Amino acid sequence: MDRRAFLERAVWLLSGMLSMALSVPLVGYLLAPLWHRERRRYSVRLMAEEDLPLEGEVAEAIYTVTMRDGWRERREVRIAYVVNLGDQLLVLSNSCTHTGCGVRWVAEQSKFVCPCHGGEFDMQGRVLKEPPPRPLRRLAHQRKEGALWIEVEA
Numbered sequence: 001m002d003r004r005a006f007l008e009r010a011v012w013l014l015s016g017m018l019s020m021a022l023s024v025p026l027v028g029y030l031l032a033p034l035w036h037r038e039r040r041r042y043s044v045r046l047m048a049e050e051d052l053p054l055e056g057e058v059a060e061a062i063y064t065v066t067m068r069d070g071w072r073e074r075r076e077v078r079i080a081y082v083v084n085l086g087d088q089l090l091v092l093s094n095s096c097t098h099t100g101c102g103v104r105w106v107a108e109q110s111k112f113v114c115p116c117h118g119g120e121f122d123m124q125g126r127v128l129k130e131p132p133p134r135p136l137r138r139l140a141h142q143r144k145e146g147a148l149w150i151e152v153e154a
């Protein structure tokens with residue numbers, strides 16, 4: 001190999017190595033959102049004041065949360081139950097604390113029933129029948145602007 005060919009190859013090799021060295025942080029910057037899932041807390045309007053359940057009743061409320069997953073944004077429909085205890089309003093997640101199946105309010109039996117393994121909860125979300133290990137999760141809520149709002153993390 002003569003001197004000219006050697007220098008030519010050396011220049012190509014150096015420029016290739018330089019390009020690779022510069023591309024690593026760039027590729028990392030571009031792909032970072034794939035591994036970083038942003039979690040946010042925000043308020044969601046659950047229902048209007050006039051739709052709240054009467055004392056001693058339970059109302060189902062369907063709401064949507066927006067999840068950010070990398071560059072993607074997707075919406076997830078969720079269900080919560082609003083329980084009017086008279087002196088207190090509860091908002092319960094419908095997610096069973098056993099393995100996460102969706103519980104359903106059965107008004108005739110005054111309890112929440114889980115279809116997966118037969119777990120049951122009372123009106124306040126306390127466990128009536130195992131296997132669920134914990135009560136239904138209570139969601140933070142507030143009344144404002146003529147509606148009931150809940151705090152969600154998505």
Ligand code: FES
Pocket residue numbers: 096097098099100101114115116117118119130131132
């Ligand atoms: S998921 Fe509800 S009882 Fe198992």
